[in-house]
Amino acid sequence: MAFVPVADITLPVRTTATATRSHDHARSTVKTASRRHIRVPAVVGHIVLIVVAFASIFPIYWMFATAFRQPVDASSQTIFPWPISLDSFTTVWQQIPILSMIGNTFVMALSVAACQLVIAILAAYGFSMWQFPGKNVLFLFFIGSWLVPFQVTMIPNYVLISQLGLLGTIAGVIVPNICSAFAVMLMRQHMQSFPRELIDAAHMDGRNSWGILLRVVLPNMRPALAALGIMLFIEAWNNYLWPALIFQHQSNALVQVGIRSFLGSEGDNWGAIMAASGLACLPIFLIYLFLQRYIVDGFVRSGLR
């Protein structure tokens, strides 16, 4: 099986005026040849993508389907939950403070994302607008931090957090995550492509660097800031390891930790477990539904640096 870029067939080929004649013939033969031998029919693409999309979405659908079944039918295999029942959600509501858990997680993720964004904006601005001694060495510190797996540093960090008296608190989850080297690097990438002329003009107007950052750079970077901010929020929301360490014993403060203990205590009450899990994902799903463009942009940019 082989593939030919769609562009091959649909887009006109750019050729110089003098060469057009001789190439026309060659091009048409290639086109028919590729049609005949190489091009995978769109139907195959559709079929494969439908299968993959189904495999991707089914577990999530099943989570909500189980949550909406009557508790006695939890292990029924019918595709649609019927009759629909909210009993599983009621159970969750009575067993754990799910609303405050989601609220706390929201506050935690928002604080982490906001702090990371502010710190990243400042550092990226420093890195992208000036040439200064030691710049490359300092930047290597940021890149180098990628090589340090979280698990290698977790014991000393845990000890420091406990010395600060923050074990078992949401602040203890937030504090070590205030700076993200990744956000700094991504932000620097954005700032470097910012048009120089605008900055030079602001300079001539007598603005200082802080004024330029606040009045010129940031207002023009709103889409990038939104994309990065949402991405950092999702990452903070979905972080598991550090919250699980900070709240080692049963705790209902954050969804990640609360649902883990709920999983243990409810055993085989799948309806309730699925309802709690579904609620934990809901805020992110809603954000994705409404801000999909920013999210995709944020993650794609992170992928291409």
Added chain:
Amino acid sequence: MTDVRPAPAAAAEALTDAGVSPARRRRRRVPIAPYLYVLPALILLGVWIYRPLLQTFQLSFYSWNLLPTQPLTPVGLQNYVSVVSSQQLRDALVNTGIYIGAFLVFSVVLPIAIALLSRQVGGRAKTVYQAIIFVPFLVTPVAAAAVWRWLLSDSGGAIPTVLQNFGIDIGDVLRSPTGAIWAIILIVGWQMLGFGVLVVSAGIAGINPDYAHAASIDGAGGWTILRRITLPLLSPTIVFLVLMTILLSAQWTYPMIDILTQGGPSDSTTNLYYLLYQIGFQNFDAGSAGAAGTLFFIAFSLLALGLVTLSDRLSFYDN
């Protein structure tokens, strides 16, 4: 998604980061402002990454049980000896290799195939497919673990039930010493796939179609174009995904291992990262955890630096 462009590796870029006009004007005296802007991030990085890294190294020469009241006893290289000679480390090492190898299929191989196939599918439908495939990446790890435990449950779970109708009995996969690791791989792979597809699609969108035209005019077939033009131009994206898989697979597997199997049955699903957690927070052996962490950091850095060097040699930029 159209405005993205493949950029050279960040490391290489930082070193060649040439001065621009306003910066050059100011070079006569050393400016203070940039240091002030960078300072907060630098301090935080020092406190939360480089300080603990040094302390991990320091701890590796002591025996300590994490209790503030207990003294640290120097033990020389004993921690290293006991870590290196442990059977658990060998199991974890082998499993880490299996995990990374299998994840590369989900984060690189399959996404390339899917992204290439979705080029055959037009505009809106493609966007919808890709949007759906991306959703698992956004599922909170605890919820992902919970729903898959339910799907794989041997009493009423959807997958064993359906397979039983075809006469296949998979039993309780998560408690099987041979099956559990594959279940974890499947779950994490399910989460990673959409991210890979998104990144590869953006990479392909950034390739100038003129190259493929030129090649097809010269008589190249679809397979040749793919092998000689598309894949080489995609190499920065591929290298990025490989690095990402190696760097982040720990973060993505940890919750699944912790919630679903705790590394068992009989260490069949453990990996290096989970082992570090167990040594530190289950055995309360900070010294051994320090030794394992130090070894682990060195191996990991060598691997990543090797990959970056290799990618600089292999990568093919569309300049």
